[in-house]
Amino acid sequence: MAVLWLLLLLAGLPTFLLGVFVWVAIQNFLTADIPSTLKHPVKLWFMHCIGQYLIALGNILEKLRICAMPRFLQFLISLMPIKKDPNVLATDMHFGTVPVRLIKPKAVSSKPRRGIVFYHGGGAIIGSLDSYHGLCSFLASETDSMVLIVRYRKLPSYHHPVLANDCLSATIYFLTHLESFAVDPSRVVLCGESIGGWAVATVMQVLTRILSLPQVQAQVLIQPILNFVNFQLPSYQQSKNVPFLTRDMLFLCLCKYLAIYLSWKDAMLAGAVIPLDKWKKYQKWISHENIPRRFWRQFSQPESLGPFNEAAYLESKHIWSAEISPVLANDKIISQLPKTLLVSCENDILRDDVLLYKKRLEDQGVPVNWYHVEDGLRGCIMFLDKKYLSFPCSMKAAKAVIGYIKGI
Incomplete structure (x- = not known):
């Protein structure tokens, strides 16, 4: 039974993460203001969505008392490679x-x-x-x-x-x-x-x-x-x-x-x-x-x-x-x-x-x-x-x- 619950959890996690991203993308499509003078507006909107998505995940983890949102973001930033x-x-x-x-x-x-x-x-x-x-x-x-x-x-x-x-x-x-x-x-x-x-x-x-x-x-x-x-x-x-x-x-x-x-x-x-x-x-x-x-x-x-x-x-x-x-x-x-x-x-x-x-x-x-x-x-x-x-x-x-x- 424990194995079954674990499999269900692993199967449901990608769906949950995708659902959160879709919700964030729709929300930002409706609210984000992309100035007409900016170049590469699609890239800007997508980068903004990714940022808001990570913040949303951080807030979820914080509400579940798993990890504070700032710590979650700091952990992700630490994974980015350094260009030397x-x-x-x-x-x-x-x-x-x-x-x-x-x-x-x-x-x-x-x-x-x-x-x-x-x-x-x-x-x-x-x-x-x-x-x-x-x-x-x-x-x-x-x-x-x-x-x-x-x-x-x-x-x-x-x-x-x-x-x-x-x-x-x-x-x-x-x-x-x-x-x-x-x-x-x-x-x-x-x-x-x-x-x-x-x-x-x-x-x-x-x-x-x-x-x-x-x-x-x-x-x-x-x-x-x-x-x-x-x-x-x-x-x-x-x-x-x-x-x-x-x-x-x-x-x-x-x-x-x-x-x-x-x-x-x-x-x-x-x-x-x-x-x-x-x-x-x-x-x-x-x-x-x-x-x-x-x-x-x-x-x-x-x-x-x-x-x-x-x-x-x-x-x-x-x-x-x-x-x-x-x-x-x-x-x-x-x-x-x-x-x-x-x-x-x-x-x-x-x-x-x-x-x-x-x-x-x-x-x-x-x-x-x-x-x-x-x-x-x-x-x-x-x-x-x-x-x-x-x-x-x-x-x-x-x-x-x-x-x-x-x-x-």
Whole structure:
């Protein structure tokens, strides 16, 4: 009898998995918004479906108490092969308790190299040293730099501020040992993508107050999230269902990382967690009025704060901290930041976070270079080395970053 049940289970499993995929595909066919300006729309839709399918399987395993969804995704990511560049050397080590990977060109340099500290993306759920190995190898090779990738701790076991603290501690260690890594102290760059870009902003704001360390010369923020307060900006309305980061997925990552119950999502979307006094104080920095008119569309509406929900505010009030929403840092801190490259993509729900930060920096006299990928989509740069999964915008974003860093 036990053997019979086992055979039935094995026979039914493929049918179940296929059924879940069909359900996900139909759901995304109805809801996913594939912009007409994007090239390879079918590939984008299929990749998005695969991603949503794996998340759905992870959620099923989590509900069955077999495995947490983030751990399931992390396991799958760990199975992906690494594309190794024969022109670079990679060394894994620890800075204290933080795992890092050093990547440098094989060619011998007669002088200290530029140093790039890179924080990977992945919404604090996925992303790893291996998944960003190709991109960082490309950066090291093309810019003749020493690249340090930081592997911070992630969900489900670790929440804010662990990610930022790991990045900060690894960066401080690196800055205090530049000579031993043959890195030029006058050419150090912080670089990060997605939540890694957020880490760059938060770490950089802390480093401005540590005068004993070598000064970071530039920061590169690639599609960062910088505002956890105003979710009614034009890009949040225009790209809420655009792959690879939908509004639902954004809030899932955000709430898990900040330990906010997902049930408060609607209140946060409606602005019901924003007290009127705080809105009056910070509106000049985070309002849609700071977004250039050319990024507005007919269905983009100005902010309309819902009836204030005190319970939701108390649950989420830590979003008002500059350590969480870097765009809210005071003028003195902003004015001390180094020159900056901001990379944004048109079809990205977080596009307007970049535009808000751009204005904050420029208003305080910080030199800003801004590269906007008109046909870009969320996370395109991380697909650079994934031959059949990359998009034309992947190389555009990478070349912008490389060109900027080579000028430092």
